[in-house]
Amino acid sequence: MNLYFISGLGADKRIFSKLKLDKNIKVIHVDWIEPNKNEPLAHYAKRLSQIINLSERFCVIGISFGGMIAVEIAKIYQPHVTIVISSPVESKYLPKMYRLAGRLKLINLVPAWILKASNKISQNYFFGVKSVEEKKLLSQIVADTDPKFLKWAIGSILSWKNNIRPKNLYHIHGTNDKILYSKKAKPNFLIKNGTHFMVYQNASEISGLINDLIIKS
Known part of the structure; x- marks a missing residue:
């Protein structure tokens, strides 16, 4: 089974x-x-998917922004099987603040370089990293x-529009996600x-879920 991350x-x-x-x-x-320039997410996802060998059975896993790509x-x-981790499956489950920012096109007012200049303390807080190893990786x-x-x-992300939940899709989210979590979303699996x-911090638990969903399906 080919699994595209x-x-x-x-x-x-x-x-x-x-x-x-699993070894298989x-x-x-x-x-x-x-x-x-100005490429819609769905169009980008289709171009990105050209790497996929459609002649063989395959699965896709996307995390965060990659989860939205996986949905598309x-x-x-x-x-x-499609597995979406730490990401909304439908755009209505994006935080309200994000959707408002998308409608107002606020991202156009922010220089590209400043998006990388955020304080490391705030980065660590929102991503939930704690150990020296995790902070270094982030x-x-x-x-x-x-x-x-x-x-x-x-x-x-801010302008994403999707109200379709594809077949054979499973949603995994963490209860302490401070970036893309909505209590209304009702994921298939919640990581306490x-x-x-968490895909890095809770790798053992998430590995088990992935193996079960792909090998046993």
């Missing part, structure tokens, strides 16, 4: 490094491509993120005290 906003495969998956699962990490891919190609991810891509991605960084 789509990372969070600006992140890369390091965020998945602690997952331990072949993991393929999807690298970001450069977005076109699932709407087109109907993977065997800091590296933020430092390695292209500011122009970051601005486009944030704008895409899970943060926006």
